[in-house]
Amino acid sequence: MENRAVYPGFFDPITNGHVDIILRGLKIFDRIVVAVLKNPKKKPLFSTKERVAMIRTIFAHQSEIEVKAFDGLLVDFSRRNGAKIVIRGLRAVSDFEYEFQMALMNRKLDSEIETLFMMPSLNYSFLSSGLVKEVFLLGGCVEDLVPEIVEKKLREKLKKGRFIFSN
Numbered sequence: 001m002e003n004r005a006v007y008p009g010f011f012d013p014i015t016n017g018h019v020d021i022i023l024r025g026l027k028i029f030d031r032i033v034v035a036v037l038k039n040p041k042k043k044p045l046f047s048t049k050e051r052v053a054m055i056r057t058i059f060a061h062q063s064e065i066e067v068k069a070f071d072g073l074l075v076d077f078s079r080r081n082g083a084k085i086v087i088r089g090l091r092a093v094s095d096f097e098y099e100f101q102m103a104l105m106n107r108k109l110d111s112e113i114e115t116l117f118m119m120p121s122l123n124y125s126f127l128s129s130g131l132v133k134e135v136f137l138l139g140g141c142v143e144d145l146v147p148e149i150v151e152k153k154l155r156e157k158l159k160k161g162r163f164i165f166s167n
């Protein structure tokens with residue numbers, strides 16, 4: 001039986017920290033389903049379609065990685081996709097409280113589903129999508145913080161003057 005996990009997130013946009021976690025996850029799982037939240041509370045810079053498309057481009061040559069948009073409960077999505085493990089990245093102690101709450105709530109909703117925390121490379125432990133957008137908008141270099149396609153799409157947004165975002 002294929003050993004698969006779900007890696008959920010907002011991914012607005014995906015960063016090298018997320019990519020690092022996905023690649024680490026592949027050392028443990030045969031397949032990872034990257035689950036892109038469709039309707040977050042905050043307004044995204046990139047549409048669901050754009051967020052999914054960027055991630056698909058990054059992993060175009062890795063058939064073990066699937067990218068899907070989802071709404072509703074994560075546990076329902078995981079069950080529908082045959083995954084009993086949810087992977088979450090932990091960057092720093094500050095992530096812990098939110099992640100702890102989410103993991104226990106998901107366990108309450110479905111006791112069959114476990115959350116697996118993984119630490120990204122130290123190089124990315126300060127990195128977040130919100131910071132990437134802020135640094136980029138203020139003229140900073142994000143070259144080694146996001147995949148090439150993301151940098152390109154950020155530049156396009158800036159050119160179109162669509163760079164309004166919430167953190």
Ligand code: PNS
Nearest residue numbers: 008009010011037072073074075102105
């Ligand atoms: O990238 P993020 O914002 O840390 O991802 C958060 C995400 C998408 C994992 C979380 O908001 C989520 O699972 N949303 C789906 C709705 C849900 O299942 N809520 C109950 C879980 S506590």
